[in-house]
Amino acid sequence: MYASLPRDHSSHKHSSHEHSPREHVLRDQGARRPGAMSSRAVLTTEADARARSRVGVLRSQGALVLRPAHPKESEPLTHRRREVARVMLAAGAAGPLGGDDYALDVHVGAGSTLVLTEASAMLVLPGPCGGRSHMRINVRVGEGATLVWLPEPIIAACGCDHEHDVRVCLERGARLVMREETLFGRHREPPGDFRTTLRVTHDDAPLYHQQLCVGPQADGWRGAAVVGENGAVGSIIAVDPAWESGTPATSTFHSSAILAPLPGPGMVVSAVAPDSLQLRRRLSAGLDTLGAPWAPRDAPLPESEGHRDEVVSQTEHTGAG
Amino acid sequence: MAQGQAALLLLADGRLPAGGYAHSGGLEPTVQAGRVSDAAGLERFLVGRAETTGFVAAAFAAAACERVARDDTAALSALESELDARTPSPELRSVSRILGRQLLRVMSTIHPHPHFARLGTVPHQPVVMGVAAAALGLGPRDAALAILHESVAGPAAAAAKLMRIDPFDVHAALARATERLDRLADAAANHADALASELPSRGAPLSDIAAEHHRSWNVRLFAS
Structure with missing residues (x-):
């Protein structure tokens, strides 16, 4: 990740080797690949008797540093609410690099509300000795609980080999809004091999399950059926038990983005864009289309820098699916 | 291997009156948006489609074929809901079910078989393809x-x-794709007895976006 501690095999030769978090983890876990890092972090929240949410377990390790946080940006659902738990994920080391293995478990306890943000984008890099990196995130959102999960983009750097796997299990009555953004390489570089999978279930029924594979080993992803010449792809998944009786309408609010109902009480905003800034604008515009409480009240106008000509305002009702 | 080749040609023939000719597989909105404009772009489009939604459909067809052959009818509805979850565009879910219904109508008429009674009225096309193959x-x-x-x-x-x-x-691109289709069919068949939740899920974001835009047009040449 950006703005993180130097690594033992990085170009920062002056860095202290003896006390880097990476080496601590190496000693603790006896990782097989030299320099590879294994990090396990756990986060739980629970609701107290007065319906305020508080953090239960906050266990950081190695590269995954969890810390209590203040509101970072305008939030859908929880904007300016003080009784919710806010946690930020920060980087304790650069990476993941090839060979690294990260896992994050999140449990939003029944009736509680968690806003999980991230300090910086995650830059996925090749390892010093090759090898594949993994990141597994398992999320359970309990009955009547709410998760607002707004991570920063993942950047698949040239030469990386990374497997990203996110499972979100929503129990009955749970609410969710989560964003995912992937950038294909840093500025003007092609991405390495990057596979990302997101599976969301609601009340044990599958709601959304999509994998995206890019990089030299993935064929056809640059075709116009997949992502074309774009530099970034992303989505927002929103789930609300109130949509059990009917979801909002489809909206083709932008030529490269849609808001559409999922097969269940959920909506997806799906977008491609030339860069991360435009991707974020398109995703936010999709969420704004849903209106309150999904649209943050003091959010800046989307596409405010002359992209309005691209925006089409056709909306329609769908009964499909 | 030689066994059943004629039956496979029947099932895969574009002249089978199952409605496929009315669909462009997302090419119409893609061409209109300027994302495909030449033979090279078309070939990249076809490869991307085969590697993503084509492969997912193939794995579900293989899984449906395998399940109906061992009489596991209950498993077919799990395939239906897992395929729904792998199709974020409501328009593409609808198209898949319309094509499924038409394929079911044709196949159950021209080749009656008890397997067809195991399907609902508007099943997804890959699931019907698997059952029809069986x-x-x-x-x-x-x-x-x-x-x-x-x-x-x-x-x-x-x-x-x-x-x-x-x-x-166009056909040169199809000829170059034959080895790829064989390889993808092998990989899809390897998943035939996997849990429905573990079946492949490769997505195609631009196909979803194009399908929803296409649906909103007043005049169009193809249904999808």
């Missing part, structure tokens, strides 16, 4: 190959009506 005595790999063939042959046939392109160039 009814014809074909296996999971055949079902996968038939749907992969359709996933590229459909838009390839539509290309001549949507863009200025030499039909020989």
Whole structure:
């Protein structure tokens, strides 16, 4: 990740080797690949008797540093609410690099509300000795609980080999809004091999399950059926038990983005864009289309820098699916 | 291997009156948006489609074929909901079910078989393809190959009506794709007895976006 501690095999030769978090983890876990890092972090929240949410377990390790946080940006659902738990994920080391293995478990306890943000984008890099990196995130959102999960983009750097796997299990009555953004390489570089999978279930029924594979080993992803010449792809998944009786309408609010109902009480905003800034604008515009409480009240106008000509305002009702 | 080849050709033939000719596999909105404008762009489109939604459809067809052959009817509805979750565009979910219903109507009429009674009224096309393959005595790999063939042959046939392109160039792209389709069919068949939740899920974001935009047009050449 950006703005993180130097690594033992990085170009920062002056860095202290003896006390880097990476080496601590190496000693603790006896990782097989030299320099590879294994990090396990756990986060739980629970609701107290007065319906305020508080953090239960906050266990950081190695590269995954969890810390209590203040509101970072305008939030859908929880904007300016003080009784919710806010946690930020920060980087304790650069990476993941090839060979690294990260896992994050999140449990939003029944009736509680968690806003999980991230300090910086995650830059996925090749390892010093090759090898594949993994990141597994398992999320359970309990009955009547709410998760607002707004991570920063993942950047698949040239030469990386990374497997990203996110499972979100929503129990009955749970609410969710989560964003995912992937950038294909840093500025003007092609991405390495990057596979990302997101599976969301609601009340044990599958709601959304999509994998995206890019990089030299993935064929056809640059075709116009997949992502074309774009530099970034992303989505927002929103789930609300109130949509059990009917979801909002489809909206083709932008030529490269849609808001559409999922097969269940959920909506997806799906977008491609030339860069991360435009991707974020398109995703936010999709969420704004849903209106309150999904649209943050003091959010800046989307596409405010002359992209309005691209925006089409056709909306329609769908009964499909 | 030679067994059933004629039945596979019947199932994969674009002239089977199952409605496929009315669909461009997302090529119409893609050409209109300027994302495909030449033979090279068309070939990248076809490869991307085969590797993503084509492969997912193939794995579900193989899984349906395998399940109906061992009489596991209850498993078919799990395939239906897992395929829904892998199709974020409501328009593409609807198209898949419309094509499924038409394929079911054709196959249950021209080749009646008890397997067809196991399906609902509007099942997804890959699931029907798997069940139809089983009814014809074909296996999971055949079902996968038939749907992969359709996933590229459909838009390839539509290309001549949507863009200025030499039909020989279109078919050269299809000829170059044959080894890929065989390889993808093998991989899809390997998943035939996997848990429904573990079946492949490769997505195609631009296909979803294009399908929803296409749906909103007043005048269009193809249904999808």
